[in-house]
Amino acid sequence: MxxxxxxxxxxxxxxxxxxxxxxxxxxxxxxxxxxxxxxxxxxxxxxxxxxxxxxxxxxxxxxxxxxxxxVHDGIELRFERERHHLDFPVLTGGRTVTIYxxxxxxxxxxxxxxxxxxxxxxxxxxxxxxxxxxxxxxxxxxxxxxxxxxxxxxxxxxxxxxxxxxxxxxxxxxxxxxHDYPYSWLGILAEVPPSCDELIYAHHARGFALHSMRPPRFSRLYLQVPNGTGLEDWPDDRIWDELDTRFTVDADWTLRRGPVTAKSVTPMxxxxxxxxxxxxxxxxxxxxxxxxxxxxxxxxxxxxxxxxxxxxxxxxxxxxxxxxxxxxxxxxxxxxxxxxxxxxxxxxxxHAQPDGDAFDHRMQLARLRRITASRHAAAELAANYTGLPLPL
Structure with missing residues (x-):
């Protein structure tokens, strides 16, 4: 040929x-x-x-x-039982992202x-x-x-x-x-409509969690887990309970549960x-x-x-x-x-750092506070997330 x-x-x-x-x-x-x-x-x-x-x-x-x-106009950051929305079109002059x-x-x-x-x-x-x-x-x-x-x-x-x-x-x-990170993602695909309109990135002392989607019938969710984690250690109920804990906010919000159709563990x-x-x-x-x-x-x-x-x-x-x-x-x-x-x-x-201490945790919160309190910091995150232009 x-x-x-x-x-x-x-x-x-x-x-x-x-x-x-x-x-x-x-x-x-x-x-x-x-x-x-x-x-x-x-x-x-x-x-x-x-x-x-x-x-x-x-x-x-x-x-x-x-x-x-x-089409998504932003993402939601969750930490300390709070929820913060980042509006991408406002921060970037109209740019969005698409879930497909x-x-x-x-x-x-x-x-x-x-x-x-x-x-x-x-x-x-x-x-x-x-x-x-x-x-x-x-x-x-x-x-x-x-x-x-x-x-x-x-x-x-x-x-x-x-x-x-x-x-x-x-x-x-x-x-x-x-560079190899000292943790992995446990991901599931669940046959249940998404519990959110946009992606949720959750910082929690127990570890990171992400709520994504495959609309209209499926949700894609992730948990930070230790490297070497086996799927046998994570039955469905334990996964849903842990997701509930990490997504918890002081607001009227419920995580929908449904049949888990696929599971995987991915090193970072x-x-x-x-x-x-x-x-x-x-x-x-x-x-x-x-x-x-x-x-x-x-x-x-x-x-x-x-x-x-x-x-x-x-x-x-x-x-x-x-x-x-x-x-x-x-x-x-x-x-x-x-x-x-x-x-x-x-x-x-x-992500919760396996070898981190109280100082590291406070620094993470300070970075999150900076993004949610400063338009300049939020705009920088939004510009990178929605995509930098080709360097031509």
Whole structure:
């Protein structure tokens, strides 16, 4: 097989890039190691920045998003039994966020690509990227029981931090910055209408809690738990009781309970791979960076990478210029590090620190008080949460 851009990974980053390239007349092939059923069932993030919504609309992939997505004008912070609303349009000059599950984005993009798009191969496991510094890199992959090759002019790795693309970077040519947090998230999907109109971020001495949603019938909720926590230690009733405790406020509010349909425990970590380009191999999304989910930046960072890549390949296709491709890594990393900083700030402010003391707890409360009492501080949080502009 031969193509202009070989894309490894059929998650939202790889699929959106393929869609944007196809509309720009740049041919590509997507290799996805999992089955279609698997990638369409993975439960992931659901908070979309305005730039992500705009990118999906530009790809003509927002028909369901525009009818089923839930626009949010802000978030609620809870601490010390108080509730505080941050009004994003007021604080940012009109910007909002939208709740629409990543699972649904993937379904939309897969359907579009299989109907009218470039080749998408499921159960096609990328084994290696060869010759990334040559003018003709090759992706070796296994599909339908035999090994095959995909000859490319460029390769984009959207296959996660342990994928073949990141592995193709020589150790001497890259560096990975990593931080592991001393806690995890226990997440549940419950078949019950949301108990709130907007996301709730709760700081509590027992640990952080988050109320999100998959409207209209489902709620998505999270609890901070120690690393190494097993699901067997958390029966449904214990989860609901703990959520009740951490969301408690001195107001008329009730947490709705319902059947738990899915549970998972996710360790918290930050990771940044520098650079994001090696020869004709470029990284995007989780292959280049991972952030703790507290700031809701993972999917949105991946989309910002893809938007820049699509512009770069379109520029190359139109007039042969490599200006954007040459600047891709540096431009992306400016935004990546700011999103990593924001995610880290939110994580440290809202989570109970296992080795913290009374002073640390008071500092967290002071930061929360600063945000809820100062328009300037609230506006900075809102600007980061709704999404920083592409650094062009």
């Amino acid at each position: 031969r193509t202009t851009v070989g894309i490894i990974g059929g998650g939202p980053a790889g699929l959106l890039l393929a869609r944007l390239l196809h509309r720009a007349g740049v041919d590509c092939v997507v290799l996805e190691s999992r089955t279609r059923q698997y990638v369409q069932r993975r439960q992931r993030a659901g908070m979309l920045e305005q730039g992500t919504v705009d990118a999906l609309r530009a790809a003509d992939a927002a028909a369901r998003l525009d009818t089923e997505g839930l 599950a990543q699972t649904e984005i993937v379904k939309d993009l897969v359907a579009l690509q299989l109907t009218d798009g470039p080749p998408l191969l499921f159960e096609a496991e990328a084994l290696a990227v060869e010759g990334p510094q040559s003018g003709a890199p090759v992706v070796r992959f296994r599909h339908e029981g035999r090994e095959r090759t995909l000859a490319c002019e460029w390769v984009v790795g959207c296959d996660g931090s342990h994928g073949a693309a990141a592995d193709a970077f020589p150790a001497a040519a890259c560096r990975t910055y990593r 970590r930050s990771l940044v791979h520098e650079p994001m380009r090696h020869g004709r191999l470029l990284l995007a999304g989780d292959a280049a960076h991972i952030v703790p989910p507290t700031g809701a930046k993972g999917l949105n960072l991946a989309v910002s990478d893809v938007r820049l890549l699509a512009m770069a390949f379109t520029e190359l296709h139109a007039d042969g210029s490599t200006r954007l491709l040459d600047g891709y890594s540096d431009l992306c990393l400016q935004r990546v590090w700011q999103a990593t900083r924001f995610s880290d700030d939110m994580t440290r402010m809202l």
